Amino acid sequence: MKSLSIQDLTNAGLKATAFTGGYVNKARTKSPTGIVFHTPGSTWAKGVWDKLPHKTPDQYDLAAGQAFDARNYQPNYLIGVTGLVMQLATDDLRTQHAGKLGADSPAGDVYATDAWASWASPSSGGGWRQHGRDPKAVYDWWFAAFPGHKTPVTVFPWKNMPNDALGIDLLPVVDGSGGPQQTQAQFDAAVKLVSMLAKLHGFPCNKITVTTHSMCSPVERGTVVSSGKIIGTPWDLSPKQWRHDEMVAQAAARLANA
Ligand SMILES: [Zn+2]
Numbered sequence: 219m220k221s222l223s224i225q226d227l228t229n230a231g232l233k234a235t236a237f238t239g240g241y242v243n244k245a246r247t248k249s250p251t252g253i254v255f256h257t258p259g260s261t262w263a264k265g266v267w268d269k270l271p272h273k274t275p276d277q278y279d280l281a282a283g284q285a286f287d288a289r290n291y292q293p294n295y296l297i298g299v300t301g302l303v304m305q306l307a308t309d310d311l312r313t314q315h316a317g318k319l320g321a322d323s324p325a326g327d328v329y330a331t332d333a334w335a336s337w338a339s340p341s342s343g344g345g346w347r348q349h350g351r352d353p354k355a356v357y358d359w360w361f362a363a364f365p366g367h368k369t370p371v372t373v374f375p376w377k378n379m380p381n382d383a384l385g386i387d388l389l390p391v392v393d394g395s396g397g398p399q400q401t402q403a404q405f406d407a408a409v410k411l412v413s414m415l416a417k418l419h420g421f422p423c424n425k426i427t428v429t430t431h432s433m434c435s436p437v438e439r440g441t442v443v444s445s446g447k448i449i450g451t452p453w454d455l456s457p458k459q460w461r462h463d464e465m466v467a468q469a470a471a472r473l474a475n476a
Pocket residue numbers: 255256257315316431439454
């Protein structure tokens with residue numbers, strides 16, 4: 219099975235390095251059919267930042283890459299705030315960046331139908347629970363993104379196994395400003411990396427094959443608790459922080475000219 223190399227990435231004008239000595243991932247049995255984008259979260263990222271002896275963006279990126287590579291839950295790529303592309307596992311390895319849909323649902327395979335939409339697993343923790351609200355109000359953002367679909371299982375080529383896709387994480391900015399948590403350098407690097415991965419592995423570049431964890435796992439990554447009420451909102455990644463659709467459109471345009 220093919221994989222981009224660090225040389226491929228630097229030849230394309232990207233800053234790139236590899237951290238592949240950490241957790242040992244299993245080989246894929248079939249080529250990746252798409253990409254799932256994530257954020258490792260600001261709490262984890264701030265932990266990396268706070269431990270840095272020299273608090274510079276370059277040091278932050280490298281320390282995050284090294285720390286992430288040691289975890290068993292890791293993506294294939296981490297893009298740092300400077301736009302540095304860090305390969306944590308080659309493309310032929312199936313990393314555990316997303317998990318099986320509904321694996322910890324007490325109601326079983328809720329994603330088989332639209333039953334998933336009456337459940338929530340808020341970012342603050344506490345696990346799966348029924349939110350008791352109108353499913354179409356909590357997950358309006360998901361149903362609007364995929365008209366005619368009732369479940370992610372019929373939308374995505376990996377059905378209920380998002381780990382079959384490649385994982386790309388975007389390291390968040392931790393300046394405490396409340397401003398965008400991703401940088402233009404990350405956006406530009408993502409456009410190039412996505413177009414290169416789509417070309418190498420032969421999958422199309424669109425909002426279905428290149429998506430976010432929130433879109434492919436809405437229960438697990440799409441609710442928060444606000445003033446005691448469960449609110450539906452995608453947060454891995456958040457469209458308020460990351461211009462995903464615009465990135466995909468630019469990557470598709472680049473792929474068409476590649
Ligand atoms: Zn995620």
